Amino acid sequence: MNKKKNLTFKQFLDQEHIAGYIFSLPFTIGFLMFMIVPMGISLYYSFCDYNILTPAVFSGADNYVKMFTDDPTFWQTIGVTFYFALVSVPLRLIFALIVALILLKTTKATGFYRAAYYLPSIIGGSVAVAVLWRRMWATDGVINHLLGAIGIETSFAWLGNTKTAIWMLIILAVWQFGSSMLVFLSSLKQIPASLYEAATVDGANKWQQFWKVTLPLLTPTIFFNLVMQMINGFLAFTQCYIITQGRPMNSTLFYTVYMYQQSFEFYNTGYGAALAWVMLAIISLITLVLFATKKFWVYDGGF
């Protein structure tokens, strides 16, 4: 129609903030429609006496009070979860980064190597992994046989010992570093080749290139992986659920598994919801701290 009017509409749309609203509209709708209501309901449940089968009854802060004053298992699972997350996440990231650097250079076999290193993440939570992992670390399993072969005769029960069992889950988590590796791989390639050329011209060797070019430019991705993996680490569920179920003596009982037991096995669903919200508080605090450190070590970032 009218050319001028059309133009102003276009101009209206092309304002930075309007464009921003339009681009982020799907998420805004999605969040309001699919997240906010369920989150709200679960927050309400956390203040209720609720057993799934009968309607929830408001009970004030009872669940939270019980958690902090009268539930030793709660504290134990907090300890286990912190230990697991704080050990496995850094290890996992370091592995992922090293392997990504190694597999960056393209040879004919690289595709298959990458697939091989990524595979463990694909089969992640299957029953087969559970069976196999227990088999490997069994008293008469592969690991003890290997130790025997190098002269350390042992029939140590790796999974049956309260001190070592958690490490079997940590190793499993580290072994599944594939997804972080992928993210590293794809952003390593985003680093402009011209920067490396410039560095070579300046006489920097490979090692210096890594420290001066690669690592700084990779810090946003490291930060991204760190935040994501921290969240995942604290919310880890599968490893414990399929392999140890918390055995022996709750030494490997993850927070989320405990929450799940409370919600769906003991039908203390209100209490389970309260546990979840406390975990949300813990994770958001940790994330907040991470974001606060960002300006000290992350190279140029948007948020």
Place this chain on the structure above:
Amino acid sequence: MKKAALFMACALAVTALAGCSSSSSTAETTAAAGGATEAAGGSEGGEVNMIMTWWGNQVRNERTQQALDLYAEQNPGVHIEGQFSEWSDYWNKLATSAAGQAMPDLLQMDYMYVDQYVKSGLLLDLTPYIEDGTLDTSNISENTMASGTVDGGVYAICAGINSPALLYNKTLTDSLGIEIKDNMTMDEFFALSKQIYEQSGVKTNVAYGIGESWSAYFVRGLGFSCFTEDGTGMGGSAEEWVPFFEVYTKGLEEGWLIDPGVFAEISVGSVEQEPLVYGSTPETQSWCAFYNSNQLGAMQNAAPEGMEIGITTWPSYDPVKSNYLKSSQFFSVGATTAYPEEAVKVLDFLTNSSDANNILLGERGVPANSVIAEEITPQLSEQDQEVTRFINEVVTPNCSPIDPPQPDGSNEVYDLLNRTVEQVCYGQLDAQTAANTFYEGAVEIMSAK
């Protein structure tokens, strides 16, 4: 600009499409599936669409669906959709559906959950249908009916009878020249475990991690029930629970108790990984396993070649008081079903029809209907015939009525029990402390319910 707009439009279109395509193909399902509540509006006249849910393995899925298809064939206009899940998934899904007031029309129930579901008003009381003859229970024994009865109403019909059964390595005991006799006492069991350990090095697993039925069974032999009659508190006293934990301390002392570390390497309660058949060395093997009678066949299949599995009763200080017949599982009708009458008819069909049971073949346990049970016996496998004999000749004459269904809170109590036993087996608690800790904790759990 155009490109971007086009792209956005595409994205939205795909959304809409996805919505459409799935909605058109699933329109009928939604109506049927939400069960009861939604289907009610639709089809008053002819068609009856019902959902039946159960847990189980390939064989059960196959046979049950076949039986349901047969029913649909014999009753034109009735359609029953079978939904099957894995055990723990099943209870998650059922609980979630219950929260949404969308119980299936027909469902498989377990002794462990029936009380909670009834008290929450989620199951249909079958008493009126039994009285008007829609559901014929005349060939089901009183004891069996009692196990599905809560507060005077019948809410669950036995889908198969079984009983606690000690499955043991008959090849091993035969080779040691030991004869295992039924209805053995605790002292005989201790002596036996000790003897087997001394002669072969093979240890004993006393229901580690699966102490639910075992503890109830054990304390019945001491003269009290795990929970009070009305399901609001704990039976017995801390002092009376001591002998239960002494089984483990005695086993530790005498060396025949299997090392608890073994259980970190297996899925506890899984037939295929039970130390009876799974262990590779005598220290990781057990000569027996505390299971149920209907698991004999599965255990024999899981056993290594050349190992024969025998069946006998669990030990007890008073075998007759302890032992009981139970339902391996029940069938129930959802309280919100739109077709109670029709659903009960299906139940009757599954329980009393020889056509149906010739398909099901006692896969869930010995059929509750004694006439049917007798009828299908010749068609059963050798092991299942042995189970039937065990139920009829060994357990039935030497048992007492089962405890009322487990009350709300029992899952948590049993979890505490298993964890306490774990601590005892790791040598961290003596029997007296264990009994005190357990009893105090259990009382607290029950009082919070």
Place this chain on the structure above:
Amino acid sequence: MRAKRTIGKIIYHVLVCGFGLIMIYPLVWMVMSAFKPTNTIFTTAGQLIPETFTVENYINGWKGFAGISFGVFFRNSLFISIVATIGTVLVSSVVAYGLARCKFRGRRILFVAMLLSMMLPAQVLMIPQYLWYQKLGWVGSYKPLIIPYFFAIQGFFVYLMMNFIDGIPRELDEAAKIDGCSYYGIFGRIIFPLITPSLITGCIFSFMWRWDDFLSALLYINESAKYPVSLALKLFSDPGSSSDYGAMFAMASLSILPAVIMFICLQKYLVEGISTSGLKG
């Protein structure tokens, strides 16, 4: 010099190969176990090569349950995973661009909301989500498994792509702006092609996660014939009676194939030729 290089290469391949073998050992184990007779899987778990090869597990597993073959489950899974993945990746890139490049009021709030939505354990949302979808009338259909993903509901992907967009020099946007390009044009012509690696990464992740997801399928799918593979795999085991681990491993081996094939096909786009074209714009 040349010899040294060759030796270096050999060492590289030997090391990478050797370590790679450790990585895929469990997978090989699973595939091999699936060729063992079911009752020997656990008793011979220590050895890799079956004494007697059998394909019975594959045949038996493929048969599925109550007349529904595994082919049906595969078809269902493919449908759900592909559609949801397309939605997630496309819409997430749009949202990511808005959050990364446009300044507007509420941007921070949206970002925080996105992070928060990742911090609540999925298990605790099961019941509330079920109740909500039931209100919407979606229970019993694939809608709850697909439609939310067309609204970038998984913050991970948005954040992933934001991170990539941050890595693209802003000068490119500004140059395009001067040339008269709108924000939409910049996104479509410049940003979208440049974040290909993250789109590919997103596809790989999303496909795999949708494929593995059984929790939502469990809650929302009522018809057995509509089950995805992830849910069907669990039907082989029943702790109360016997489980068919052979068939389960056989089908589990098959079920990772789509993700593996997809990965092998896509991984080269992940790292090829983007870096140089990036700066030339």
